Amino acid sequence: MRMAATPIPQAGVALAIFSFGNLASTLLPDSWWGPVHAACAVLGLTLLAPVLARHGIAIRNASVRAALTSDYRNPMIAPLATTMPMALIVLGTYLVHFGTPGLLCAQVTWWFGVLCIVTLMAYLAWRFVLCGFSLADVCPAWLVGFVGILVAAVTSGTVGLAWAGHIIYVIGFAIDIIMLVLISSRIAWHGLPTVIKPTLTIYSAPISLLVASYFSTSTRHDPVFTLVLLTCSQLLFAFVAILLPWMLTTPASPAYAAFTFPLVITATALHDALTIFKDAGWHVPSWAYWLQAGETLLAGVMIVVAMAAFRHVYESL
Template identity: 75%
Template sequence: MSAAARGMNIASATPLPQAGVALAALSFGNLAASLLPEAWWVPVHIITAVLGLTLLIPVLARHCIAIRHSTVRASLAVDYRNPMIAPLATTMPMALITLGTYFVRVGALGMLCAQIIWWCGVLCIVAFMAYFAWYFIVRDFRLDTVCPAWLVGFVGILVAAVTSGTVGLGWAGHIIFVVGFIIDIIMLVLISSRIAWHGLPAGIRPTMTICSAPISLLVASYFSTSDVHDPVFMLVLLTCSQLLFAFVAVLIPWMLATPPSPTYAAFTFPLVITATALQDALIVFAQSGWHVPAWAHWLQLGETLLAGIMIVLATVVFARISKRAAFA
């Protein structure tokens, strides 16, 4: 089989959740760079950019190939009609928005590029949200089709709020923060109701990890979009965020008992944003004159390392999926 044919097979069979691992890798680059000395900024971002693009490009290529190839188009259409997979499509523009933040230090041109990417990403996410709302809620809503992936589809836009301060669009990010806050609460209630009444299929147990992300996104969004932070409000959000993380952390061994599959992507970004939220909150507490105990910094470091390990694990899983597709 030629290299071109193998490349076509890989792109055609690339699962949508792979974009979620790309998002996690790119977000991890920003988190790691904030924790390391300034001299590490460039090498860390180069490594995570390469990893992120290696994971993201095949997903984007699959969409491009679908334009001309009916078989790929049909398989993609099946994904977009699946309520457990389709919402994960928003991780593509979310990843691109995060990648855009890598350009802000290049100068005025880099900032302009970052802002253009940011606005394009926001428009794409809004379009996806409108599609999901129409197809899965307005047309045919059933509680048993609701799943943690819906948090990605409807709350993922908060990534735009998290990155808005970096790209100089904090005012727009604040609007998204307010809207996302409302959607966040609605989705958490809806998904909790589904899990309570219907449980989750064994095959998608890892997606429970996504439940740790929404409140953490609110913490990171509030940090990014507000010039003045209320440490008490931040503490309330952080407490909720860390309680959800603790719940997920206890379940990780149980979820890892699920055979490796594209659902392992759920182990990545939620853990990265949880560690990021804790880092942001600790900065706010320190700036407000609060005493921050040493164990809090160690906890943040532990969450960061756990997120990094899960990104490596998920990358290996998707690499094996690509290898099988290449020689199929």
């Protein structure tokens, strides 16, 4: 059964699609909100549902349970499990537009997602840090596992929980820096296996998540502070963009999921930063908006590329 073999990283593509729906809706006229979100919700759920179903199947199927257990013991795969609750959190923001009942459902989904992410973070810390840490086990996927909770901060303003999102933002800021230093050290000393080269794209996500989180959780925005964060974010994106052709030479695999959400959140962060600059009365050059549009387009293209890669993976099962 193909569903029983659905790779966990597929949830990352669903997360990217849901996030792309929110980004696209901010760039298009209000009348486009419904069609864009409906399309992204359907497309994202077709990718997320099999991953969630695999966990359900594992309860009664020993072989699936064994395969899933193996994934959760793999330091390069297990951290990506956080993309499941992350995807649910972002999907929950779609409900806000349906009045008070929708907002309540979005908040419940948000809290449930945060609880799941915190639980997975605790497991990852116990399994791969406390029970025998090895620098060789560290990889870019750890940014997803330990920093991905910032997605809750990014969406907190939308669901009316900015106060809780701000707490996550502060904690996530510290974890973010630690993870970037740790993962950079690992790559410098041990390199990366060829099969996970695409995960270097994740480098563009952490600081971008901080920019978007700051925009969502703060009532007052310091444009200078935002500019510093944005500069770091865009430099990391430039690093990823330069390496992108090289990473695309890797054969299609679940690692292609890394090409999706990091690029979406980078484009989102740039959009949010430009809004802060404009609101502060700064002159924003037109090329900055063209750059943001280009990053959004690139993110959309890479989502399509990743979906094609997963189709290839399914055909090979």
